[in-house]
Amino acid sequence: MMKRFILLFTVLALFSTGSMAQKKPAPAKKTSSTTLNRPKLVIGLVVDQMRWDYLYRYYNRYSEGGFKRMVNEGFSAENTFIPYTPTYTACGHSSIYTGSVPAINGIIGNDWYDPQLKRGVYCAEDTTVKTVGSDTRAGLMSPKNMLTTTITDELRLATNFKSKVIGISLKDRGSILPAGHSANAAYWYDGGTGDWITSTHYMTQLPTWLTDYNKLKMADKYFDKNWNTLYPIETYNQSTADDKEYEGKSRGEQTPTFPHPFKLYAGKNYDMIKSSPYGNTMTLELAKLAINAEKLGQSGSTDFLAVSCSATDYVGHQYGPNSIEAEDTYLRLDQDLEQFFNYLDTKIGKGNYLIFLSADHGAAHVPGFMAENKLPGGLFNDSPVIKSLNTTIEEKFKVKKAIITSTNSQFYFNHQAIKDANADFDAIKSLTIETLKEQDGIMDAVDLSKLASSTLPEPIKKAITNGYNARRSGDVYYILKSNYFEGGKTGTTHGAWFPYDSHIPCVFMGWNVKPGKTNKTHYMTDIAATLAAMLHIQMPSGCIGEPITELTHQ
Incomplete structure (x- = not known):
């Protein structure tokens, strides 16, 4: 008990800097030109x-x-x-x-x-x-x-x-x-x-x-x-x-x-x-x-x-x-x-x-x-988009659950399922991108494998490129409009360029x-x-x- 009391006293003393004796700090030692400072x-x-x-x-x-x-x-x-x-x-x-x-x-x-x-x-x-x-x-x-x-x-x-x-x-x-x-x-x-x-x-x-x-x-x-x-x-x-x-x-x-x-x-x-x-x-x-x-x-x-x-x-x-x-x-x-x-x-x-x-x-x-202040902004939810796209892709390309998941504004596709169905992956991604572009709140979407040839403004293209890791990133990236984000009606979040x-x-x-x-x-x-x-x-x-x-x- 005494030990905890002493520790608490020490902690409080440490953090109440006003109670600390104000010693004049020692100046940094001058060094010669041959000494690393x-x-x-x-x-x-x-x-x-x-x-x-x-x-x-x-x-x-x-x-x-x-x-x-x-x-x-x-x-x-x-x-x-x-x-x-x-x-x-x-x-x-x-x-x-x-x-x-x-x-x-x-x-x-x-x-x-x-x-x-x-x-x-x-x-x-x-x-x-x-x-x-x-x-x-x-x-x-x-x-x-x-x-x-x-x-x-x-x-x-x-x-x-x-x-x-x-x-x-x-x-x-x-x-x-x-x-x-x-x-x-x-x-x-x-x-x-x-x-x-x-x-x-x-x-x-x-x-x-x-x-x-x-x-x-x-x-x-x-x-x-x-x-x-x-x-x-x-x-x-x-x-x-x-x-x-x-x-x-x-x-x-x-x-x-x-x-x-x-x-x-x-x-x-x-x-x-x-x-x-x-x-x-x-x-x-x-x-x-x-x-x-x-x-x-x-x-x-x-x-x-x-x-x-x-x-x-x-x-x-x-x-x-x-x-x-x-x-x-x-x-x-x-x-x-x-x-x-x-x-x-x-x-x-x-x-x-x-x-x-x-x-x-x-x-x-x-x-x-x-x-409230008549400024642009809103919320976006990609879950309904994924559900609708997976249904359309299954009907058109015979691939079940082609989109595995979405995270960090990226869609991940089931490459093996698409390959097994002998489906056109480029066509699937094109359909996905065009669908995303139709959504309220989305400014643009891009095939990450073709980012260099996209028509995105250069600052956005560079930001996405710097965030893209070939081993870990997804296949399609979507860019939200200014002050739109994915989340609830209360509080804020972040993630945009x-x-x-x-x-x-x-x-x-x-x-x-x-x-x-x-x-x-x-x-x-x-x-x-x-x-x-x-x-x-x-x-x-x-x-x-x-x-x-x-x-x-x-």
Whole structure:
């Protein structure tokens, strides 16, 4: 009991940076021209579903030390885009850290259908490993489906594995994929137990500091607070009214309005912490604990901490980007970041660490919100289309269930059944494409095997090409109209090539970074290339990005 009390006191002291003695950080040591100069610690910060405009939409309400500090003290590549489609979480994290695209790194979605295995595949699944930290299957994960190295792998290689690399995220994929293949650890949250876990890909048992932290059941302590707005609700003038029919309700709620009764979930539904700003708070708390317990930045070699704040994604999916919930989540994350940066200044030393901020994707406006404001948008469901097409194809070509499945805006066909029926596959695909083009909500459709000769606009063609992996992708790809997506009537999602999904933040701050901005077009894949240039290490094995020279040539 005394041990748990001491640990809780230590945790609270760590996270209350205001109570920490403000030591003057030691300046980075000057080195001779013959000595390789690198930061003590690199932090990759990916905010899940953070549209680029969130940097400025809430700017006037941000504190001086959070997002505003990054914008003012750091270097921002303001016109950074995702160069592929579909724009999903696993793809984004993989592409940031590999400097590559799904066509090369193999992570073409959160899930995909594998024609060879004849089943669906999850991006981080690995049944050859075991869960470490709980008795659930949530830990049967590893980076094995990612086909190239990451910048974190390359740092390990460059230092003969002396650099320590750790990934932390509520989502397994948000931790595992950034940390890379050779990471010392990747930790993610098991919503079934309320514990942070890992897999035997990394270790056979959790470190003592994490086991002790799990015993505190911090999620229950946050649930006990409920979720009300940080400021008076009438001051949230960047959002819609609180009660909107196109916002999703949580379990036990009559309306999707504040205050949200999170006390209902204490000790019962640990997964719900993900759908609140407290999920981000807990993630950054764990990041501080990891820095302290694992002595990151103190080894003499550059260490790397890859952190993904995922609660923003869950909140966005449920309520949409114009909700008070979204605004409150970013204002709370801003305060968490201020405390995190203050902790880094004290623990590692201002100027001794390099941090970048980005996102794995953005988000569309909710169709209900768009209709309310006389703007284009809507929903699309491909299930009826598949059912109708399979019936037509069977009648016309004598092939049963020719379309096996649809995922990531792609139709997968049963090649063997089509071959056995001696049917004309090109004719079947042409029929499919023409049928898709007739659907409300679809802008165009294309045969992926003939993409190069299609009449698609070049930016869309390039995005689909970069997202197409010959081993894992489907046969026909359809492109939805602007602000159309597949989903329900509440909340939002993402996945398109449009700027609302593909325009992301890209801000560097700290070691060897001078304040500045560029509006030159850059891409998500340039982040790893830039880090490689700054650290003087090899680019990841599939990297197609280019260094942001406006930053590296300062």
